[in-house]
Amino acid sequence: MNPYVPRIAVIESIVDETPDIKTFRLRITDGGFSFVPGQFVMVSVLGVGESAISISSHPDDAEKFIEISVRKVGNVTGSLFRLKPGDKVGVRGPFGNGWPVDKAVGKDLLIVGGGCGQGALRPLILDVLRHRDRYGRVEILYGARTPQDLMFKYEHDVWASVPQGCLLLTVDRVPPGVEWKHNVGVVTRLFEHVTVDPANSLVCICGPEIMMHFAVKGLLSMGFKESQIYLSMERRMKCGVGKCGHCQIGGKYVCKDGPIFTYEELKLEPDKIL
Ligand SMILES: Cc1cc2nc3c(=O)[nH]c(=O)nc-3n(C[C@H](O)[C@H](O)[C@H](O)COP(=O)(O)OP(=O)(O)OC[C@H]3O[C@@H](n4cnc5c(N)ncnc54)[C@H](O)[C@@H]3O)c2cc1C
Ligand code: FES
Numbered sequence: 001m002n003p004y005v006p007r008i009a010v011i012e013s014i015v016d017e018t019p020d021i022k023t024f025r026l027r028i029t030d031g032g033f034s035f036v037p038g039q040f041v042m043v044s045v046l047g048v049g050e051s052a053i054s055i056s057s058h059p060d061d062a063e064k065f066i067e068i069s070v071r072k073v074g075n076v077t078g079s080l081f082r083l084k085p086g087d088k089v090g091v092r093g094p095f096g097n098g099w100p101v102d103k104a105v106g107k108d109l110l111i112v113g114g115g116c117g118q119g120a121l122r123p124l125i126l127d128v129l130r131h132r133d134r135y136g137r138v139e140i141l142y143g144a145r146t147p148q149d150l151m152f153k154y155e156h157d158v159w160a161s162v163p164q165g166c167l168l169l170t171v172d173r174v175p176p177g178v179e180w181k182h183n184v185g186v187v188t189r190l191f192e193h194v195t196v197d198p199a200n201s202l203v204c205i206c207g208p209e210i211m212m213h214f215a216v217k218g219l220l221s222m223g224f225k226e227s228q229i230y231l232s233m234e235r236r237m238k239c240g241v242g243k244c245g246h247c248q249i250g251g252k253y254v255c256k257d258g259p260i261f262t263y264e265e266l267k268l269e270p271d272k273i274l
């Protein structure tokens with residue numbers, strides 16, 4: 001299959017997650033699609049352009065549909081927001097490496113998400129739910145600006161009920177009149193509640209770079225090793241296949257070598273991104 005030629009996908013349904021994030025369920029019209037949690041697709045709107053978006057659904061469903069959760073920030077994402085069920089988009093990919101699901105077998109997992117980054121982590125969380133016996137203890141920490149900015153609210157009860165696991169939520173602020181029974185403060189404030197064993201665990205993080213910077217600092221001080229901390233990086237993408245150089249971080253291409261890197265790999269890059 002030519003990686004530069006988009007496949008046509010029909011929008012089957014759209015869920016309003018937050019005021020500026022929607023989840024689109026897409027059916028690839030020419031069949032067969034497979035991916036691993038953490039990979040992304042290049043989604044195009046005819047006549048507008050293309051954007052890199054993480055797949056937010058589970059690989060087991062990919063024969064029937066994939067989901068993408070999109071924050072409206074500009075041209076392409078704005079155009080996506082104007083589409084309706086039945087409309088068509090282009091999809092290239094999947095691209096990138098994915099979360100270390102094989103390395104995580106038998107280990108504890110700490111999943112740390114911030115804002116829209118939770119979209120890239122959801123396939124991993126769904127994998128825990130569907131294949132619970134593969135993983136040890138699983139703790140999910142998720143932070144957003146306000147309660148209404150949390151994605152996948154309709155699934156939180158299920159995430160929270162994972163045996164040998166927990167879901168801890170936090171927001172930066174609670175607007176007046178909004179009921180909120182969870183934490184307030186940045187997501188790293190939740191680290192004091194973490195009980196996974198640093199000696200036998202992996203950490204998967206996706207969110208704004210400033211959040212990932214402080215998360216890495218906190219985790220290292222808690223005894224996690226640089227090689228145990230996996231981060232999903234976002235860079236401007238064009239080709240998606242390691243040819244154009246648009247997405248480079250130091251000597252690495254985010255589209256091909258990433259988007260998921262260990263902190264051990266990233267700290268060697270000259271940009272000092274985190
Ligand atoms: C591997 C990867 C996975 C991603 N996953 C998701 C996802 O699941 N959901 C989602 O909503 N977005 C995701 N993004 C970001 C998404 O690609 C951009 O927000 C999108 O391309 C913006 O396109 P636009 O035409 O709407 O905005 P533009 O009109 O091009 O830009 C609007 C604003 O957004 C900024 N911007 C554009 N692209 C990026 C980028 N890559 N990173 C940071 N800022 C950017 C611009 O600087 C500008 O300020 C991902 C990016 C990468 C590289
Ligand atoms: S987007 Fe072209 S090299 Fe990564």
